[in-house]
Amino acid sequence: MAEKATSTAPIEQRAAAVEMVLRRHDMLPDGFVDDFTEHADDAWVTANGAQMVARAWTDPAFRARMLADGTGAARDMGFEFPEHHRHLVVLENTPDVHNVIVCTLCSCTAYTIIGAAPGWYKDLDYRARVVRQSRTVLGEMGLDLPASTEIRVWDTTADTRYMVLPLQPPATEGWPVDKLAAIVTQDALIGAARLDVTKG
């Protein structure tokens, strides 16, 4: 006998059911969801990576340390990692090399350092295409790189996490660190954009 097709239960109901199961097993203390959400929203933000970048632009010793040991450099600045993010690698953009990050198998990101992954990063189209059509995809996203620029695509397949160190826009030479940090976007930390303060 053919099973009668049932429509899928609303996602809110399914989430509430899983929440109830975890509560019954004392695995979800009162306040956990709110506390976890508040901590994630407050502590795991793009401003962390932006501060690291701004400091690297202004402090050559820190830049060298960050490129050699991204995890240590992030911890020095008070930033944290979940247990399974064991190694942060910082990828230095130069006029001749542009780095871009993806996770083709899921959507892994250094979320405590660059913030929760944006929607486009989790998009199936991005995951499928950027490894194979990097220049085309970046162009479609508004980033036209010179033909001479070598593109390096980094697939986050293991527990190594990546962050791009963007090029400092020439117009910002001499700016104080806080002002520099404010221009660093999440898209630039992933490598989908270059920073330009001259555009409106």
Added chain:
Amino acid sequence: MDSLHDLGGKQGFGRVNYPDAPHEETWEPLVRALTAAGIRNHVFNMDEWRHAIERMAPKHYLTAPYFERHLTAVATLLVEKGLVTREALQAMVEGGFPLAGPIGPGRLAAPPQDFAIGDRVRVKNEYVPGHVRMPGYIRGKTGVVVGVTPPYPFPDAAAHNMQATMEPTYDVRFRSRDLWPDSCDDALNHVGVFQSYLEKVAED
């Protein structure tokens, strides 16, 4: 497993939906916290969770929003770990509660090998029924080791609750034209490859 989560290099996809449209779903932070609670209470580890997402029916995987995939994985693992029966979970909602498909066999790490920066390596031509973190687009392909990481638990074992030996991954650099000859943009593709997935290429 060779399922549709392994998207790298697949053709027929369209323009990336960029930039993001403003988007707020109240259930999403709840799902994020439910995953965290499952991990912190050692109900499952990250690899088991990732593999549960991969085991979703392809049609469901491709159409479910990102956090629905997470929720489906957590619900599946709660059933598989015996915290709730499928029937009890189903009875808590009005409508279907799709879960991921059954888990296949896992595998242990290969005997240790030693690769050095500069070595030419080949990704083994393996077809793995369980969890694996080798994207299909590098299978059987040759690249150069340009970096080494500290050891991580071997995911093919960890996702199946087997003894997960710690082993390094190698940052292997491939040329895009070696991966997709005559049908790609020129680039260097870097992939973090577990030691067990690699074999040395004999020097000429």
